[in-house]
Every structure is written in C-alpha cells, then in structure tokens.
Amino acid sequence: xxxxxxxxxxxxxRKTADDTGDCSRGQFSAAEVARIDGTVADLLTLLGRxxxxxxxxxxxxxxxxxxxxEIESALGISPNTLSERLKELTxxxxxxxxxxxxxxxxxxxxxxxxxxxxxxxxxxxxxxARSHELDTLEA
Amino acid sequence: xxxxxxxxxxxxxRKTADDTGDCSRGQFSAAEVARIDGTVADLLTLLGRxxxxxxxxxxxxxxxxxxxxEIESALGISPNTLSERLKELTxxxxxxxxxxxxxxxxxxxxxxxxxxxxxxxxxxxxxxARSHELDTLEA
DNA sequence: CCGTATCCAAAGAGATACTG
DNA sequence: CAGTATCTCTTTGGATACGG
Numbered sequence: 001x002x003x004x005x006x007x008x009x010x011x012x013x014r015k016t017a018d019d020t021g022d023c024s025r026g027q028f029s030a031a032e033v034a035r036i037d038g039t040v041a042d043l044l045t046l047l048g049r050x051x052x053x054x055x056x057x058x059x060x061x062x063x064x065x066x067x068x069x070e071i072e073s074a075l076g077i078s079p080n081t082l083s084e085r086l087k088e089l090t091x092x093x094x095x096x097x098x099x100x101x102x103x104x105x106x107x108x109x110x111x112x113x114x115x116x117x118x119x120x121x122x123x124x125x126x127x128x129a130r131s132h133e134l135d136t137l138e139a
Numbered sequence: 140x141x142x143x144x145x146x147x148x149x150x151x152x153r154k155t156a157d158d159t160g161d162c163s164r165g166q167f168s169a170a171e172v173a174r175i176d177g178t179v180a181d182l183l184t185l186l187g188r189x190x191x192x193x194x195x196x197x198x199x200x201x202x203x204x205x206x207x208x209e210i211e212s213a214l215g216i217s218p219n220t221l222s223e224r225l226k227e228l229t230x231x232x233x234x235x236x237x238x239x240x241x242x243x244x245x246x247x248x249x250x251x252x253x254x255x256x257x258x259x260x261x262x263x264x265x266x267x268a269r270s271h272e273l274d275t276l277e278a
Numbered sequence: 279c280c281g282t283a284t285c286c287a288a289a290g291a292g293a294t295a296c297t298g
Numbered sequence: 299c300a301g302t303a304t305c306t307c308t309t310t311g312g313a314t315a316c317g318g
Contacts, residue, residue: 048187
C-alpha cells in the first residue's frame, strides 16, 4: 500500500476537476491500467450479483461479527445462495470466516478493512443516485 | 426483503466520514434510504453486466460521440449484446442516442453528465483496487 | 447449527443471418 | 450503417433434502 488512505481521499476530493475518470491513466502503463480495470470489473460483477450488496449492508449496519443463520433469516435467501456469496466475499478478502468447534457449531463472519475501505464508495454512489434522481433505472 | 434495516446509509457514512467532504448524509427517512439503496443496487447490477464497464471506458477515453460500429469493433462483441447494453445505458440516462437520417444512416452515442459524474467513482474503485492489491478476485 | 448435493427454471450472452 | 430475429449454450439463483 502507498502512503495510507489519506492520499486516496485527497485524490478523491480533487475529482472531476480535470477530466472524466482517467485519474489512473497517464502515470501507469497500459498493462497496469488493464489489470486494475479487470479487477474493478470483477468487483462490480460480484457486487452486482443477487444479495451481495444486501449482505454487505447488513455488516455495515451491525459493525460486528454475524452468524450464518443471522444473515439467512435477515435476508430470507436460500442457504446455497448465501453460502456461495459468503465464499466469494471471503475469497476476495471482504469478509473473514471464523469457525469454532463447539456444540452446537458456531461460525462467525466479519467485514475486513478491505470492505470498510469500500463502504465510502457506496456512499459516493448513493450521493450520485440522490443528486441525479434516477427513476428509470429498472431494466 | 430486508425487513428490519433502518438507516443503513447513515451508518455507513458515519463510520467512514473521512471522505470527500461531500453533501450531508445521515438524516433520511427509511423509505428514502431504501429507494436510494435499490437504485444503487440496480446500478451495480447494470455495471456488473458483461461489457458495460468496457463500453463506458471507451466513452471516458474518447470523450466524444461514438458510432455503433466503432464500439462494436473496439470491443469485438456481438451486435445484439451491444444493442442491449446501449439500450440499457440510454434508458438509465448514462448515454444519449442521436440518429441522423442520412445515407448511409448515422447514429451517435455520447456520455451524459450523469455518466461523467459517475466516472470519478470508477476512479475511487480503481484506487481501492490498487491500494488493496487484489489478486483473488476471480470467482 | 452450518452448510452441501441435487435438480430445475430463468436470465444472460454469443453466433449467425437478415432487414430498413 | 445500424440494428433485429432466432437459436443455443452457459450461468445463475432458488427449492428442497440431506449430512457433519
């Protein structure tokens, strides 16, 4: 990581002053940009999947570890779907999984700092949605 | 769906209040938050679809109107898929479509201010991806 | 309690051919 | 040139039942 999250915030604050989002371009090689581009696309694909945002929002709301059944009953989704989402989110390092060998067995999921670093972006998206007042977003 | 969640957006904003000094957040009704939440989720679903990010990146790169065949050959995707994405993007107000009755016919697509306002968020996502150096994002 | 296995229905995306 | 019409293959998500 670079000099910490403060420089990221600074870059974010500068925002649209000069152009339309090629703040990553110019100082990075084409391959670098392509790799980051793919990463962002993959992330958006994951976030776009059913219930992923809802799951993350539950974690942002509770700001503490959650158990499988808690999320399941909070969202009302089938266990296999929830299991897949949790696997994906732990695989990308957005959630951690802690299993305790107890009876009854207990497994706790918690949001990582990666996820916490991502939450502000959701805030920016919410700002965007609010300021532009979309109403035709339904396909 | 998502019964029980109240002011999720406000919580997110408070936890990470070090962001770009953007507009006020925290005092919105549950219905308001729910609407914005759905809008953001819909947006992410759209952005997560195949080629959507690539299409928008082409527009961010060229910063000018583009024709159907230009995008088609630039990305190498089938015309029906591209047609769907363009319809979705124009429906959400991210692109405009201008048809000219000429021979040969000419149609130009251009990014709207909504899209331009969205590009910085992509920059934030890129910053996030870079600072956290994801490598396990592939499903 | 925490999942996995299996099956099924629906949506997504590409290839190809064709029209105004 | 700018799409649309089919067709097909794959991916995804849910219901249900069962196992550690």
